Amino acid sequence: MDASVLLALRDPAGVPFYPIIFQVLYVLTWALHAAFVLLSLGSMGLSLYGSTKGQRDNHWKMLTPHLIQTGKISISILIVLGVAPLLFTQVIYDPNWYVANTLSGMWVFIFIYTLIVGYSMYYWYYYANKGQKSGSTLIGLLAFCILVFAGILMHNFAVTSIMPEQWMQMYAPNGVVDDSGWTFNLEVIRFAFMVSLSIPVVGIFLQNYSKFLSTRVDFDEAYIKYTASLGTKMAVVGLLISAVAFALWMLQIGYLFHPLSLMIVIGVVVLLVMSQMNKNSYITTGVLVVVALLISGMRELIRFDIMSKLGYSIYDYPVNLEIPTIAMFLLTFVVFGFIGVGYLLTMAWKVGKNEGIFDGSKDAIVTKLGNYTLAILVAWMAIYFVWGIAILFNNIL
Ligand code: HEM
Numbered sequence: 435m436d437a438s439v440l441l442a443l444r445d446p447a448g449v450p451f452y453p454i455i456f457q458v459l460y461v462l463t464w465a466l467h468a469a470f471v472l473l474s475l476g477s478m479g480l481s482l483y484g485s486t487k488g489q490r491d492n493h494w495k496m497l498t499p500h501l502i503q504t505g506k507i508s509i510s511i512l513i514v515l516g517v518a519p520l521l522f523t524q525v526i527y528d529p530n531w532y533v534a535n536t537l538s539g540m541w542v543f544i545f546i547y548t549l550i551v552g553y554s555m556y557y558w559y560y561y562a563n564k565g566q567k568s569g570s571t572l573i574g575l576l577a578f579c580i581l582v583f584a585g586i587l588m589h590n591f592a593v594t595s596i597m598p599e600q601w602m603q604m605y606a607p608n609g610v611v612d613d614s615g616w617t618f619n620l621e622v623i624r625f626a627f628m629v630s631l632s633i634p635v636v637g638i639f640l641q642n643y644s645k646f647l648s649t650r651v652d653f654d655e656a657y658i659k660y661t662a663s664l665g666t667k668m669a670v671v672g673l674l675i676s677a678v679a680f681a682l683w684m685l686q687i688g689y690l691f692h693p694l695s696l697m698i699v700i701g702v703v704v705l706l707v708m709s710q711m712n713k714n715s716y717i718t719t720g721v722l723v724v725v726a727l728l729i730s731g732m733r734e735l736i737r738f739d740i741m742s743k744l745g746y747s748i749y750d751y752p753v754n755l756e757i758p759t760i761a762m763f764l765l766t767f768v769v770f771g772f773i774g775v776g777y778l779l780t781m782a783w784k785v786g787k788n789e790g791i792f793d794g795s796k797d798a799i800v801t802k803l804g805n806y807t808l809a810i811l812v813a814w815m816a817i818y819f820v821w822g823i824a825i826l827f828n829n830i831l
């Protein structure tokens with residue numbers, strides 16, 4: 435393919451800051467998106483097993499609703515966190531993202547409805563399970579399949595976007611234009627690897643769950659031990675499955691001995707040992723975050739290499755520095771993001787550790803963080819609207 439086609443598809447306005455920053459942010463935010471995709475699919479999948487046990491098993495009677503709740507919250511987080519890599523990818527890889535969205539236009543529409551139907555059915559599953567209704571497992575299974583399908587569609591967009599050399603063939607197979615928007619590409623091993631990661635992720639989550647609850651006297655010892663050992667088994671078996679799938683994927687695309695690939699393999703081995711020993715699952719989670727970042731980096735490396743070979747380097751993207759925009763974005767991300775998320779996490783942690791009802795207004799740190807978050811939110815809205823309106827009037831008057 436001629437690089438001039440790709441270059442012509444770039445935004446003529448250029449990018450507002452150095453491309454490498456968008457690339458780093460893409461890798462970071464996609465890893466966050468993936469973390470919650472994996473946690474939601476993993477906890478949901480395991481809850482389906484739990485719901486087949488009904489009320490007969492005391493451990494699962496408690497664990498299943500907790501897993502369903504985890505999945506339910508994770509889906510909302512994964513949707514919010516999916517927006518960030520979407521924004522970054524369309525800034526530096528806009529030719530890829532928009533061509534993929536055009537070729538697979540029908541699937542893009544279907545994706546939105548898939549998500550709406552899948553998530554609504556998840557709520558149905560949640561309430562059916564809560565009310566001990568028969569058939570709740572079936573509803574859950576349907577919701578699960580629909581959400582996995584949403585992942586397959588996402589995978590199609592990602593894969594189609596990195597096949598520029600085949601775009602023309604997809605757009606006009608044998609010279610006849612096909613503008614139906616039904617283009618669909620699947621790389622089974624790549625997708626299988628990504629989804630398989632939900633098994634170790636939910637395993638390590640269960641180890642954390644057990645460690646977190648171990649300080650509470652209202653959860654009995656047997657339950658704590660059961661969830662920890664289930665977590666260990668899932669983490670170990672899941673990591674082995676993912677390791678095989680990863681090696682096959684790397685072999686298929688010729689990256690098996692690339693230093694980044696080898697670092698991921700080492701990371702997986704470290705994770706295996708750590709989750710098998712289960713000494714401190716919080717530290718294991720830290721290593722998991724590093725491995726997730728490496729995997730996200732690997733996805734980016736594959737795309738970067740494909741595009742560079744065709745003469746498209748994001749580092750050559752014309753930069754049209756816009757300091758106020760980037761300052762607003764980074765300040766929002768760092769100040770508002772960290773304090774707001776810190777506030778929510780601190781509260782969630784304290785609610786979970788507390789027996790009985792937790793009153794946040796009586797807790798000094800929670801109150802302080804809550805007040806800061808509120809003040810920053812008000813200031814943010816004032817700056818955002820005043821600034822936006824001022825620029826708008828400045829431009830049109
Ligand atoms: C249940 C819903 C979802 C699932 C299961 C899911 C799953 C996935 C998976 C498996 C990938 C990796 C595909 C690959 O590299 O082969 C991915 C990538 C991605 N997802 Fe999601 N996703 C979901 C919803 C969303 C939503 C709602 C958004 C945006 C608002 C989003 C944004 C993205 C982006 C931007 C990428 C990277 C695309 C690229 O690199 O070209 N996802 N998702």
